[in-house]
Amino acid sequence: MRIIVCIKQILDPRGLTVNRKAEKVFVNREEYLIDPASKAALEAAESFKGANAEVIAISIGPARVDEALREAMARGADRSILIRSDEPLDAFVVANLLAAAIDKIGDVDLVLCGDRSLDTACGEVAPRLAEALNLPSILNAAKIEIKEDSLTATVRQSGFLNVESKLPAVVAIMAEAFTGKHASAWRLIDAYKKWSVETWSTSDFGLSAEDLHPLATKKEVAFPPERQFGTQVKNAKELMMMLKRERIMSNE
Amino acid sequence: MDFELSREHEAFRKLMREFAEEEVCPVARKADRTGEPALDVIRKAGEIGLLGAAYPREYGGLGLGETGLCVLMEELGKIDTSFTTMIGAHSGIGTAPIYLGGSQAIKEKYLPDLCSGKKIAAFALTEPQAGSDAASIKLRATREGDSYILDGSKMWITNGPIANVMSILAITDPALGARGGATAFVIDTRQNGSLADGFTPGKPEHKMGLHSSPTSTLNFDNFRVPRENILGQEGLGFVVMMQTLDLGRVSLGAATLGGAQAALQQSMEYAALREQFGRPLAHNQSIQFMIADMAAEVEALRSLVYRTAWLVDSGKPFTKEAGICKLLGSEIASRCIDRAVQIHGALGYSRDFHIERGYRDGRITEIFEGTNEIQRILIAEQMFREVGVKIRP
Amino acid sequence: MTRLTFSDAPHDIWIVAETIDGQLTPLTKELTYGARMSADMMGFYVKVALLGSNVSELAAELFPVGADRVYVIDDARLKDFSSDMWTQALSDLFAAQSPEFVLFGATSIGAAIAPRLAQRFGAGLISNCISLKIDDFDRCFIGRRNVYGDEYYEVMSTAGSKSHFATVLPDTFGEPYPDASRSGEVENIEVDLNQIVERVKSLGSTPYELPHKKLKQARRIVSVGRQVGDVEVAKSLAQSLRAEFAGARESIDEGYIDEDRVIGITGERVAPELYIALGIRGDTQHLFGMKDARYVVAVYPESDAPMLKHADAAIVDDPAKVAKELMQLLHK
Numbered sequence: 001m002r003i004i005v006c007i008k009q010i011l012d013p014r015g016l017t018v019n020r021k022a023e024k025v026f027v028n029r030e031e032y033l034i035d036p037a038s039k040a041a042l043e044a045a046e047s048f049k050g051a052n053a054e055v056i057a058i059s060i061g062p063a064r065v066d067e068a069l070r071e072a073m074a075r076g077a078d079r080s081i082l083i084r085s086d087e088p089l090d091a092f093v094v095a096n097l098l099a100a101a102i103d104k105i106g107d108v109d110l111v112l113c114g115d116r117s118l119d120t121a122c123g124e125v126a127p128r129l130a131e132a133l134n135l136p137s138i139l140n141a142a143k144i145e146i147k148e149d150s151l152t153a154t155v156r157q158s159g160f161l162n163v164e165s166k167l168p169a170v171v172a173i174m175a176e177a178f179t180g181k182h183a184s185a186w187r188l189i190d191a192y193k194k195w196s197v198e199t200w201s202t203s204d205f206g207l208s209a210e211d212l213h214p215l216a217t218k219k220e221v222a223f224p225p226e227r228q229f230g231t232q233v234k235n236a237k238e239l240m241m242m243l244k245r246e247r248i249m250s251n252e
Numbered sequence: 253m254d255f256e257l258s259r260e261h262e263a264f265r266k267l268m269r270e271f272a273e274e275e276v277c278p279v280a281r282k283a284d285r286t287g288e289p290a291l292d293v294i295r296k297a298g299e300i301g302l303l304g305a306a307y308p309r310e311y312g313g314l315g316l317g318e319t320g321l322c323v324l325m326e327e328l329g330k331i332d333t334s335f336t337t338m339i340g341a342h343s344g345i346g347t348a349p350i351y352l353g354g355s356q357a358i359k360e361k362y363l364p365d366l367c368s369g370k371k372i373a374a375f376a377l378t379e380p381q382a383g384s385d386a387a388s389i390k391l392r393a394t395r396e397g398d399s400y401i402l403d404g405s406k407m408w409i410t411n412g413p414i415a416n417v418m419s420i421l422a423i424t425d426p427a428l429g430a431r432g433g434a435t436a437f438v439i440d441t442r443q444n445g446s447l448a449d450g451f452t453p454g455k456p457e458h459k460m461g462l463h464s465s466p467t468s469t470l471n472f473d474n475f476r477v478p479r480e481n482i483l484g485q486e487g488l489g490f491v492v493m494m495q496t497l498d499l500g501r502v503s504l505g506a507a508t509l510g511g512a513q514a515a516l517q518q519s520m521e522y523a524a525l526r527e528q529f530g531r532p533l534a535h536n537q538s539i540q541f542m543i544a545d546m547a548a549e550v551e552a553l554r555s556l557v558y559r560t561a562w563l564v565d566s567g568k569p570f571t572k573e574a575g576i577c578k579l580l581g582s583e584i585a586s587r588c589i590d591r592a593v594q595i596h597g598a599l600g601y602s603r604d605f606h607i608e609r610g611y612r613d614g615r616i617t618e619i620f621e622g623t624n625e626i627q628r629i630l631i632a633e634q635m636f637r638e639v640g641v642k643i644r645p
Numbered sequence: 646m647t648r649l650t651f652s653d654a655p656h657d658i659w660i661v662a663e664t665i666d667g668q669l670t671p672l673t674k675e676l677t678y679g680a681r682m683s684a685d686m687m688g689f690y691v692k693v694a695l696l697g698s699n700v701s702e703l704a705a706e707l708f709p710v711g712a713d714r715v716y717v718i719d720d721a722r723l724k725d726f727s728s729d730m731w732t733q734a735l736s737d738l739f740a741a742q743s744p745e746f747v748l749f750g751a752t753s754i755g756a757a758i759a760p761r762l763a764q765r766f767g768a769g770l771i772s773n774c775i776s777l778k779i780d781d782f783d784r785c786f787i788g789r790r791n792v793y794g795d796e797y798y799e800v801m802s803t804a805g806s807k808s809h810f811a812t813v814l815p816d817t818f819g820e821p822y823p824d825a826s827r828s829g830e831v832e833n834i835e836v837d838l839n840q841i842v843e844r845v846k847s848l849g850s851t852p853y854e855l856p857h858k859k860l861k862q863a864r865r866i867v868s869v870g871r872q873v874g875d876v877e878v879a880k881s882l883a884q885s886l887r888a889e890f891a892g893a894r895e896s897i898d899e900g901y902i903d904e905d906r907v908i909g910i911t912g913e914r915v916a917p918e919l920y921i922a923l924g925i926r927g928d929t930q931h932l933f934g935m936k937d938a939r940y941v942v943a944v945y946p947e948s949d950a951p952m953l954k955h956a957d958a959a960i961v962d963d964p965a966k967v968a969k970e971l972m973q974l975l976h977k
Binding site: 067070071074180182183184185186188189191192193 | 258259260263264267270271274275296300301302305309314315316
Binding site: 013016018020025090091092095118119120121122123124125126127128130131132136137138139140142143152154157159160161162163164165166169176177178179180210213214215216217218219220221222223224227228229230231232233234235236237239240242243244245246247248 | 728729753756757758759760761763764765767768769770771772773775787789790791792793795796797798799800801802803804805806814816844845846847848849850851852853855856858859918919940942953954955956957958959960961962967970971973974975
């Protein structure tokens with residue numbers, strides 16, 4: 001069985017200071033990490049390795065993403081592929097590239113993604129990728145099991161429910177499913193000393209200029225108003241309104 | 253000149269930091285209070301391969317050399333000195349004599365289990381009458397056919413109550429004494445989960461700090477060691493142990509670097525938040541000076557420690573630098589943690605707070621693995637040697 | 646890659662409606678109302694795609710909040726949401742109707758189908774918008790989305806795309822002001838759902854517990870201090886909020902928490918999205934542990950507690966009473 005895990009590398013928010021007053025994001029420490037949801041996806045993939053699964057990690061981005069893919073190998077991936085791109089990409093182009101890479105790899109039974117990344121949380125790549133590959137997609141999954149040619153996933157709605165799909169399929173794993181397991185240090189060192197990250201180019205797939213052109217672009221960053229510390233609130237009702245306004249309660 | 257760690261060392265540092273923060277940090281306070289060593293955490297560290305940082309892959313290690321061990325000790329040193337001490341005694345000085353002096357068969361027998369934490373090592377040199385004066389050891393090893401019989405005791409042995417494997421120095425020729433008559437062995441102190449015949453560890457010592465790092469005496473009574481367990485050459489065990497201590501001083505320097513760095517970091521964050529007289533502590537010059545002094549010392553120590561590790565890994569002489577790592581590292585850590593206590597005021601004196609634990613725990617680093625007085629003598633000896641003068645008999 | 650194209654030049658602004666328990670969701674009405682405001686400026690019609698079983702009668706409720714035309718696909722097989730059915734039904738509808746702008750709710754339905762449809766039609770998509778407008782010069786969506794929780798925003802544009810999709814969070818456009826005099830047209834659309842095979846089948850609900858979260862990674866924390874009043878109420882509040890329960894150091898002495906639940910310089914340092922401090926005075930030692938929280942609520946009986954000055958929302962009152970009221974509001 002061949003499993004693809006799509007990895008996103010993000011800037012570690014612990015190294016950031018957001019100054020709302022100055023309207024600036026200060027990067028105190030520029031460190032990158034594998035997005036927690038991608039980590040959860042890797043962990044889910046690794047659990048099938050006993051069942052003779054080949055796990056391939058793919059990511060798209062600049063040279064620094066190499067580090068994330070080496071960690072992916074330390075976390076169980078057998079191969080890793082970096083599609084090099086220094087351009088800002090949107091989920092449309094990312095899905096097109098991943099789909100093309102997955103087609104090129106061939107014989108893929110399962111594609112795992114992180115459900116929502118810690119940074120932009122847009123959650124678009126998995127369903128877009130499923131669409132591009134014409135596969136079913138299962139989002140918000142906490143756990144998956146594979147039985148022959150089908151899979152059962154436990155997904156979160158208001159509670160949890162089980163869903164079933166034939167393979168191949170695209171499944172987005174939620175960050176909360178990650179158990180906190182650490183990478184193997186032996187594999188981590190092998191990932192640097194013994195194994196390599198295959199580097200592919202965005203032009204390797206014969207995609208059209210249209211397929212490589214982002215349809216959503218970042219214009220600028222903006223900031224919430226400065227926090228008003230000590231703002232007096234009269235009662236629970238008013239507090240609830242404030243929490244709603246701040247969207248603290250919107251994801252119920 | 254290149255001051256950057258290799259990519260694999262950097263990746264290892266990230267993993268090590270994650271492990272220290274997520275696994276060691278949450279249990280450290282409780283372990284200090286109860287005195288229970290965090291054996292589960294050691295097991296976890298071993299399972300993912302962290303404990304073999306310094307040793308080659310063919311023996312189950314990571315092949316990251318002394319630099320790798322320094323990374324490990326620095327990241328642990330930031331979090332908890334008790335845990336760091338256990339790991340230092342295990343991964344560093346407990347295992348190193350086997351690697352340095354063991355035969356191929358002995359290395360293959362012991363190193364993989366030590367690298368993966370299935371077994372825990374200790375370094376057994378000190379005796380009641382032989383602390384800094386290590387050459388005065390008395391523990392006797394008597395030849396009997398293909399074995400040696402150990403009789404006597406060791407003292408202040410880190411991991412004594414928990415180790416299954418020990419590197420130990422014993423006198424095989426009393427006429428020659430430590431120099432020429434001492435032999436190093438690797439011994440199994442536990443078999444099938446119970447104590448090996450002829451071995452009894454003492455009760456864990458009550459110490460000022462390092463509460464969760466058990467230290468004890470070791471008693472040997474008619475304890476049998478096969479001859480193939482000799483580390484290095486018969487009669488030349490002192491050399492293996494001294495080489496090991498040299499290495500240990502470098503990684504101990506790294507551990508103190510971590511401790512000093514953590515004290516600095518904690519102090520900065522607290523000084524920025526704590527307000528007195530209507531402004532953060534950080535706005536006071538007296539505090540700023542303390543922070544600046546800590547930063548200066550930490551930076552100097554970092555350069556020293558990693559340069560020394562580089563000397564080790566490049567096969568260059570490093571005895572003098574190792575002594576300086578231990579001397580400067582322990583004193584810088586003590587100064588930094590002392591300033592951190594001062595900056596935190598009464599809170600720094602609170603038992604609930606890890607700075608207080610660090611203060612108690614850190615003091616030992618000026619004492620163990622060769623007191624700082626001994627370090628100064630060794631450093632001076634090396635210095636005078638450079639101008640052709642011998643200052644020790 | 647092959648993509649579906651619209652039959653016509655894209656035009657008008659669309660909303661994909663959602664229902665819950667046979668009613669339109671408040672978000673659907675809010676989106677329709679929000680679309681109305683843009684439509685007037687751009688000279689668009691506001692069109693709503695209403696899918697479900699027995700939903701035809703709901704169409705009329707959409708006119709007062711701004712709809713001009715409601716396309717109803719009423720089919721028993723659309724009773725429960727199904728990604729493949731909905732995607733196909735909407736895809737047929739869009740192919741025939743050529744929408745230029747489409748609004749989805751930022752809900753689990755929107756998250757499942759908006760990206761699929763956007764990919765199918767080659768549309769730009771901005772997900773989870775907290776503000777959204779149509780740029781009349783570039784004829785595209787300009788939307789804000791949160792980055793790293795809501796530390797800051799990214800302003801996204803779909804310029805360069807022929808059609809523009811967005812999923813929108815509640816309270817982006819605000820409460821609609823219905824105009825009862827408005828009316829519109831309903832068009833019933835027949836879609837042959839027999840052709841569509843739902844590839845993901847539900848097997849029903851299942852008990853499941855996510856791996857235990859450490860306090861450090863908690864998204865919400867209810868934290869108590871000596872003045873909490875009734876600690877059991879605080880615990881229930883934590884449960885209703887799906888929050889972790891913790892406390893200031895003095896809470897150990899009160900028997901409220903165990904040692905591993907302490908927040909502060911002598912315990913854990915946390916950075917949740919929501920931190921509710923009930924009866925905590927707020928010494929530096931405590932503040933150190935929670936200063937990275939995104940939004941802080943403090944309830945304390947006396948107005949001079951430092952905790953109140955470090956809160957985004959400060960209530961001077963009995964913490965247990967406020968917690969109880971908050972729970973009632975939550976359960977409503």
